[in-house]
Amino acid sequence: MENPSNWRAFASILLSGSQAMRSSDLDGSAQYRDWLDDRPERFRGGKFASGVKAILRKKLPATMPARDQVLAYTGAMRELANRPPEPLLVSAEAERGLPYDSIAECYAVWMFRQNVRREVQNKITSNLNIRGPLDWLYRSRDDYQFITDDAWQRFQNGSITVAKAYSDPRHPGRPIQHYFSLPHSAIAGLMESRLVRLEF
Numbered sequence: 001m002e003n004p005s006n007w008r009a010f011a012s013i014l015l016s017g018s019q020a021m022r023s024s025d026l027d028g029s030a031q032y033r034d035w036l037d038d039r040p041e042r043f044r045g046g047k048f049a050s051g052v053k054a055i056l057r058k059k060l061p062a063t064m065p066a067r068d069q070v071l072a073y074t075g076a077m078r079e080l081a082n083r084p085p086e087p088l089l090v091s092a093e094a095e096r097g098l099p100y101d102s103i104a105e106c107y108a109v110w111m112f113r114q115n116v117r118r119e120v121q122n123k124i125t126s127n128l129n130i131r132g133p134l135d136w137l138y139r140s141r142d143d144y145q146f147i148t149d150d151a152w153q154r155f156q157n158g159s160i161t162v163a164k165a166y167s168d169p170r171h172p173g174r175p176i177q178h179y180f181s182l183p184h185s186a187i188a189g190l191m192e193s194r195l196v197r198l199e200f
Contacts, residue, residue: 035133036199038113040098044085045107051080052160056180064166068179070159073186080104081187099198108190109199111158115151116200137200148200152192158184 055076081104088098100106120133137147160182165175184190 035117036113038110040085040088041100041106041110041113041199044098044100044103045110048081048103048107049160052077052182053162055080056160056162056182057164060162060164060180064169064176065178068181070181070183073182073188077182078188081189102189104187104190105195105198108155108184108187108195111184112151112155112195113199115154116147119147119151148196149192152195156185160184 055074056071059071059074082102085098085100085103085106098106100109116137117133120136124133124136137144161179162181163177163179165177168174168176
């Protein structure tokens with residue numbers, strides 16, 4: 001069944017594709033080659049990821065657990081997630097602002113785009129008729145729908161993870177690595193239809 005919100009996002013990019021690829025932040029080239037410039041999202045979303053990891057590290061048990069652990073979405077994480085993204089740095093673009101309500105959305109858009117980019121890059125590697133990732137993504141409604149839906153599922157299955165090494169009681173001096181994760185699916189307030197509309 002078609003998702004009207006996703007298709008509206010597809011239609012809008014056809015009308016403003018050149019603007020979507022224009023750089024809005026930081027120094028450097030005004031345009032990424034054949035792809036969306038995601039530096040604003042990466043910069044701000046990275047702060048959310050590093051903040052969550054810092055919170056996770058404070059909760060790691062001192063003694064070795066029996067297995068890797070999935071940790072809960074805490075109030076501190078929610079407070080961090082809900083912070084508004086910092087303004088754009090380039091003065092000419094600063095008044096336009098960013099379309100995101102929170103740094104959690106910046107993180108999700110950044111991760112979501114990476115999933116889409118990997119998927120379409122795999123598709124075009126052996127197809128000389130396709131110029132680049134965006135050409136493949138927007139070549140048809142069905143391709144767009146399938147790729148964005150798949151990328152969302154991959155995002156939902158992902159996590160923010162930290163590791164801690166514990167001494168192996170059976171083999172002194174040999175560390176055992178355990179992983180502690182916050183699933184992406186636990187981050188409150190993220191909606192596929194809104195993220196697709198914002199990022200593409």
